[in-house]
Amino acid sequence: MKKRLLFLIILCFNLGIKSQTVGLKQYEVGAQDGYVLFGPFSSQNVYLIDNCGRLVHKWETDFKPAAATVFLGNGHLLKTASSGPPANPTFAFGGGGEHIQEIDWDGNVVWEFTYSDSTHRMHHDFVQLPNGNLLIPAWELKTKAEAIQAGRDTTLIPDGVLWAEFIIEVDRENGEIVWEWHFWDHLIQDYDATKDNYGVIAEHPELLDINRTGGPTAAGNKNWLHINSIDYNPMMDQILINSFFISELFIIDHSTTTAEAATHSGGNSTKGGDLLYRWGNPQNYDHGTADNRTVFGSHNAHWIKEGLADAGKIMFFNNGNGRPGGSHSSIDIIAPPVDSYDTGQYIYNAGVAYGPTATEWTYEADPPEGFYSNFLSGAQRLPNGNTLICSGAKGRFFEINPEKEIVWEYVNPVAGGGIISQGDTIPIINGKYANIVFRCTRYTTDFPGLAGVDLTPGDPVELDFTQPYDCQILATTPKELDNQVRVFPNPAGNFIRVEYPEHLVEYLRVYNALGQLVKSSELTGQTAQEIDVTNLRRGVYFLDFGGKLMRKVIITR
Numbered sequence: 001m002k003k004r005l006l007f008l009i010i011l012c013f014n015l016g017i018k019s020q021t022v023g024l025k026q027y028e029v030g031a032q033d034g035y036v037l038f039g040p041f042s043s044q045n046v047y048l049i050d051n052c053g054r055l056v057h058k059w060e061t062d063f064k065p066a067a068a069t070v071f072l073g074n075g076h077l078l079k080t081a082s083s084g085p086p087a088n089p090t091f092a093f094g095g096g097g098e099h100i101q102e103i104d105w106d107g108n109v110v111w112e113f114t115y116s117d118s119t120h121r122m123h124h125d126f127v128q129l130p131n132g133n134l135l136i137p138a139w140e141l142k143t144k145a146e147a148i149q150a151g152r153d154t155t156l157i158p159d160g161v162l163w164a165e166f167i168i169e170v171d172r173e174n175g176e177i178v179w180e181w182h183f184w185d186h187l188i189q190d191y192d193a194t195k196d197n198y199g200v201i202a203e204h205p206e207l208l209d210i211n212r213t214g215g216p217t218a219a220g221n222k223n224w225l226h227i228n229s230i231d232y233n234p235m236m237d238q239i240l241i242n243s244f245f246i247s248e249l250f251i252i253d254h255s256t257t258t259a260e261a262a263t264h265s266g267g268n269s270t271k272g273g274d275l276l277y278r279w280g281n282p283q284n285y286d287h288g289t290a291d292n293r294t295v296f297g298s299h300n301a302h303w304i305k306e307g308l309a310d311a312g313k314i315m316f317f318n319n320g321n322g323r324p325g326g327s328h329s330s331i332d333i334i335a336p337p338v339d340s341y342d343t344g345q346y347i348y349n350a351g352v353a354y355g356p357t358a359t360e361w362t363y364e365a366d367p368p369e370g371f372y373s374n375f376l377s378g379a380q381r382l383p384n385g386n387t388l389i390c391s392g393a394k395g396r397f398f399e400i401n402p403e404k405e406i407v408w409e410y411v412n413p414v415a416g417g418g419i420i421s422q423g424d425t426i427p428i429i430n431g432k433y434a435n436i437v438f439r440c441t442r443y444t445t446d447f448p449g450l451a452g453v454d455l456t457p458g459d460p461v462e463l464d465f466t467q468p469y470d471c472q473i474l475a476t477t478p479k480e481l482d483n484q485v486r487v488f489p490n491p492a493g494n495f496i497r498v499e500y501p502e503h504l505v506e507y508l509r510v511y512n513a514l515g516q517l518v519k520s521s522e523l524t525g526q527t528a529q530e531i532d533v534t535n536l537r538r539g540v541y542f543l544d545f546g547g548k549l550m551r552k553v554i555i556t557r
Helices: 142-150 475-481
Strands: 022-026 035-040 044-050 055-060 070-072 077-081 099-103 109-114 120-122 134-143 162-169 179-181 227-233 238-242 248-253 275-277 298-303 314-318 330-334 338-340 361-363 378-381 387-391 396-400 405-410 437-443 486-488 493-500 507-514 517-522 527-534 539-545 549-555
Touching: 035 070, 070 437, 109 437, 134 142, 134 227, 134 437, 142 162, 238 298, 298 378, 314 378, 378 437, 387 437, 396 437, 493 539, 507 527
Parallel strands: 227 298
Antiparallel strands: 022 405, 035 044, 035 437, 044 055, 070 077, 077 099, 099 109, 120 134, 134 162, 162 179, 227 238, 238 248, 248 275, 298 314, 314 330, 330 361, 378 387, 387 396, 396 405, 486 493, 493 527, 507 517, 507 539, 539 549
């Protein structure tokens, strides 16, 4: 279908003016209303911009980000903070942090947690639980003797130490660690029968092979797994983490006690701290070959939130390093095969890799290497059905609609500790673009944290922008539809009637609370339809009007 271009903000410059290199590059009707938050790696500042790329707010902080930065519903910033990798010589690597700070709208630090010493260091990411506590990935130091006793191949310890990954839960009220889970308690190896954890790897997919390596550490390295993201599923009380180096996603049980998390029993799953599910590289547990591998380094693995298209499924940025046919990135979505939501267990057949065998939804550029990012990066499913993508290696943010067309694009102009002038080339420092960004997030205009604060837009972030700056916030289809779509009765019994504007909505899809498609119908040329829901169970459902508007409906009997 031919795309109707309603507004494009690639500015035409007069003769003698440099071409556009940073800032807003494209903006069309259909882009999600809201504001984008990002914290450049090279800067202590965190930026909030509108859809025109104009600065709405800037937090001036005392530290550069370790990686993740999040905007809270109370209007505060929650930010990883680092003085740089050398700040902790034991764990000197990108993504390592010392603090997580909560910073109010005016830039005041109102809460801080510090976790960095000679044997531990937090790194990369965090997620806030419904009770306000934080889950944080961290490294812990293991000596060469400890690694060998655990069954590590002696040729895979070239640095003389090993960094094991673990997770801590921090109580926001008192700053105390109230729960822990350690990979070190869930290992297996077939290298040395005289050492701990010896067994048949293929018979224990719930355990991690201590000798499995990959990516930059294929020949052995102290930074063994490199967990770079963490997420939490409140419905199942489970945690999702992601290893960049061995290209695999893992799910574990959070309902355990710390003591149970160190064993193989306990919690809702009855499996203690063992791996409940894993996906992306079945070679890691001797359940396949290189041909079965689907992940090639990844970031930002997370469950899509309730109320969004594909809710309950897992989305991640597949960096695509070393992919067959050439390195290229993609955004992938999978639907893990849940066996029981009550116990939080997943379908597994002995000897067969965890499903699914392929992604359910994928976005790749044309040509495929078009948004390749060999590290960093992420993606976010938006309320209007669009997807916001951060190609972090080049500081590029762009939004695609359900037809996979780009409707918004922006390039971070903050680089090397300064601001780039429009038209200037982004510098490369130590082989990397100087405007790299870990992740970006869009917050809709009704996000609670934006209530009551000054959102008056200022100038674009970049310097020497063309004046007058020709951009205005566009009325989007979802906002236009909101007052024109009717869904009734709600709660509903056996039928739901929907009314909508003719020609603006092409289809209607009904998803259950898990994000599974349960009904679909074409709406082109109509203005009303009655949907038979007698075959659907009682519960919460979401109506997707052509990828432009989502409405929640409750079915009762």
